[in-house]
Amino acid sequence: MLLMLVISTSSAGCLGLVMQREIMEGIREEPEPIDKPEQYSWDYTFESDSFEAIQYHNETSIFIDETVKNLVITFVAQFPYSTLLEEVIGNETNEYRYVEVNVWEPGVKEAGGDPFWFVRATEEYPIERFEFNNVVEGNWLVEVDARGYGWDAPLDPADFHDHFVLTLTIIKPCIYFAEVHDEDECTWESEL
Numbered sequence: 001m002l003l004m005l006v007i008s009t010s011s012a013g014c015l016g017l018v019m020q021r022e023i024m025e026g027i028r029e030e031p032e033p034i035d036k037p038e039q040y041s042w043d044y045t046f047e048s049d050s051f052e053a054i055q056y057h058n059e060t061s062i063f064i065d066e067t068v069k070n071l072v073i074t075f076v077a078q079f080p081y082s083t084l085l086e087e088v089i090g091n092e093t094n095e096y097r098y099v100e101v102n103v104w105e106p107g108v109k110e111a112g113g114d115p116f117w118f119v120r121a122t123e124e125y126p127i128e129r130f131e132f133n134n135v136v137e138g139n140w141l142v143e144v145d146a147r148g149y150g151w152d153a154p155l156d157p158a159d160f161h162d163h164f165v166l167t168l169t170i171i172k173p174c175i176y177f178a179e180v181h182d183e184d185e186c187t188w189e190s191e192l
Helices: 002-010 014-027 082-089 091-095
Strands: 032-045 054-064 070-078 098-104 117-121 125-133 138-148 163-176
Touching: 032 054, 032 138, 054 163, 070 098, 070 117, 098 163, 117 125, 138 163
Parallel strands: none
Antiparallel strands: 032 163, 054 138, 070 125, 070 163, 098 117, 098 138
């Protein structure tokens, strides 16, 4: 039997190739499933040379497939001196300094429904993290509408810049093949 094995592996015929493939398969490491984040980020700092408010608007479509396990949304907004201005000027500043975010499930906006997730910040908004499981497959829409100020004063302590960061992360299963991928690479399960 051993003689037959040696002859078949050293021969150039089909039987030799089959045996060589089987030996290589036995040496190969098992694929390793991992959960990998795919991140979308909106990070905006308002900058201006005048006292005019700056408008920011962005709409982004994100495809979520059936393999997505979690959706994580992180949001923070900074409006320097907003509390002081509210006391002095009143509620009028809410029209000129704000960030409004709508995250829509597929087809809901067109049908006249409510957003999946919504936030409107008109003053300092500490960093907050929201996590959702079992999200619907399809094209999601992220709408960001904001207005703010940014001003570089002659004296540094008087500088101020409105700023916000929105991060949307989807957690998807990914397969790591040791023979093909580097340590930080993998192939999405949905592509296999």
